[in-house]
Amino acid sequence: MASQQRIYTAALIVIGDEILSGRTHDKNIAQVASWLQVQAIRLKEVRVVADDTDAIVEAVNTLRARNDYLFTTGGIGPTHDDITVDAVAQALGVPVIVHPEARAILETYYETRGGLTDARLRMARTPEGATLIANRYTGAPGIRCGNVMIMAGVPSITAGMLDALSGQLEGGAPLLSETIGCWVGESEVAELLRETEKAFETCQIGSYPFWGEGRTGANFVVRSVSAEDLAACVQALTQGLEATGRTAVAGGI
Amino acid sequence: MASQQRIYTAALIVIGDEILSGRTHDKNIAQVASWLQVQAIRLKEVRVVADDTDAIVEAVNTLRARNDYLFTTGGIGPTHDDITVDAVAQALGVPVIVHPEARAILETYYETRGGLTDARLRMARTPEGATLIANRYTGAPGIRCGNVMIMAGVPSITAGMLDALSGQLEGGAPLLSETIGCWVGESEVAELLRETEKAFETCQIGSYPFWGEGRTGANFVVRSVSAEDLAACVQALTQGLEATGRTAVAGGI
Numbered sequence: 001m002a003s004q005q006r007i008y009t010a011a012l013i014v015i016g017d018e019i020l021s022g023r024t025h026d027k028n029i030a031q032v033a034s035w036l037q038v039q040a041i042r043l044k045e046v047r048v049v050a051d052d053t054d055a056i057v058e059a060v061n062t063l064r065a066r067n068d069y070l071f072t073t074g075g076i077g078p079t080h081d082d083i084t085v086d087a088v089a090q091a092l093g094v095p096v097i098v099h100p101e102a103r104a105i106l107e108t109y110y111e112t113r114g115g116l117t118d119a120r121l122r123m124a125r126t127p128e129g130a131t132l133i134a135n136r137y138t139g140a141p142g143i144r145c146g147n148v149m150i151m152a153g154v155p156s157i158t159a160g161m162l163d164a165l166s167g168q169l170e171g172g173a174p175l176l177s178e179t180i181g182c183w184v185g186e187s188e189v190a191e192l193l194r195e196t197e198k199a200f201e202t203c204q205i206g207s208y209p210f211w212g213e214g215r216t217g218a219n220f221v222v223r224s225v226s227a228e229d230l231a232a233c234v235q236a237l238t239q240g241l242e243a244t245g246r247t248a249v250a251g252g253i
Numbered sequence: 254m255a256s257q258q259r260i261y262t263a264a265l266i267v268i269g270d271e272i273l274s275g276r277t278h279d280k281n282i283a284q285v286a287s288w289l290q291v292q293a294i295r296l297k298e299v300r301v302v303a304d305d306t307d308a309i310v311e312a313v314n315t316l317r318a319r320n321d322y323l324f325t326t327g328g329i330g331p332t333h334d335d336i337t338v339d340a341v342a343q344a345l346g347v348p349v350i351v352h353p354e355a356r357a358i359l360e361t362y363y364e365t366r367g368g369l370t371d372a373r374l375r376m377a378r379t380p381e382g383a384t385l386i387a388n389r390y391t392g393a394p395g396i397r398c399g400n401v402m403i404m405a406g407v408p409s410i411t412a413g414m415l416d417a418l419s420g421q422l423e424g425g426a427p428l429l430s431e432t433i434g435c436w437v438g439e440s441e442v443a444e445l446l447r448e449t450e451k452a453f454e455t456c457q458i459g460s461y462p463f464w465g466e467g468r469t470g471a472n473f474v475v476r477s478v479s480a481e482d483l484a485a486c487v488q489a490l491t492q493g494l495e496a497t498g499r500t501a502v503a504g505g506i
Contacts, residue, residue: 014299016459017457017459017476018459018461018474019282019283019286019299020286020295020296020297020298020299021286021290021296021428021430021474021476022283022284022285022286022287022288022289022290022296023430023474024461025282025283026279026282026283029272029278029279029301030272030275030278030279031275032275033272033273033274033275034275035275036275037274037275042273043273043274043275044273044303044308045273045300045301045302045303045308046267046272046273046299046300046301047298047299047300047301048282048298048299048300049298050297050298051459055297055298077439077440077460077462078439078440078443079439079440079443079446079447079460080443080446080447080450080458080460081446081457081458081459081460082460113438114438114441117440117441117443118443118444119439119440119441119443119444120440122440122443123440154462154463175274177274177276185366185367186330186331186332187330187331187332187370187372187373187375187376188367188370188372190331190332190333190370190371190372190375191371191372193332193333193334194332194333197333204270204334205333205334206269206270206271206304206334207330207332207333207334208271208277209330209407210407221271221274221276223270223274
């Protein structure tokens, strides 16, 4: 059915000098990628950009136009280097406002924590027209503005915001995958992989080599939106690998 | 001196469906970022793109034009999904050739490993006019083509290629940094951070909050190409933090 074949796509912008300097190892790419798989939304592209308004605006405008959803992580705290909200508003061509609901959330949260200062009030600022994404850990909410989801940079907080968004976004046919592992150098079966992929038009086969126990192996990941084609392709690849005299390990090594 | 102030920049393209699906957690962004810091080259932007020729070509042409150096990781193995060399060649507008030196390296490497098959010979293909980047682990070299450095996706092999490139690229004034840690909510010192950064024009201050031991803290990273300005800014920020009655921890928490 056509409606099942619609592919929904997303992009992610990771914002922060600390990732580009190597100081902080990003964890949000993998986390957002895995979450999107479950939502049946395909992550098409990720960009990591500096705390720089022009860089953020360019990335936001390019990626929101060509994807169903755009996520950002980072740069929504209370300090001067947190410029994501202003940059996204500039990209969308809307003013920044203090969101009444966000302000109320922060007032409650900081009531027993020293009160809502000017710096903390920065975290209630959103592009005009936004709705909020709950943050059960520190009060300060994420922000949804059209198809742009503005989320925290601290991975545990991002995780909470993703939880709050689970099931809220329309997804399409999920991309299914199965993995077959084999103790074989990938170059030895390159022709088999190519021919198998060609025989199953709706499937893609990724080849991921590794080294262990003093020998070379590879995991082959077959992906398809069709469960039937996926099963047939996996079967063909398994038979092809075993025809070379090797054992194909379902689920991967 | 003017020559010391020249900033050299780089971008990185991480190529691979396995990163975008969440199956593989990227390690090359952090590794390339840290290596570039030592080379006194500033990483300005990272893109993660799919195994898709159009996506790679677009990213290569955008990023090589606006940076001194462009690095790619992934997609240079022997299988059908390894399309990086072809995509970079297309972006550069040059044909793909079998590089004689790369072929010789692979012939030697595979002499005792089953010989140089057609699939393995794929790893000797380069854009015309390229030079090679040594790979001491598996023979198959990285590729340098103008300002584009094509590297492996497997992090340990990428590391070896970065070693081979160390000291080979012209860098500029290194971006120096110092970290100060403090058990303080960043929102409580947001004004101090903003004022301190304003007072030291050549410095940037990043604020990175964390939670531990049941309380909130933050590390403040001051960055500058001027050692003198950096030291003065760190001193001012340290004094400002201690004026609030807290301890500033040199080196961070």
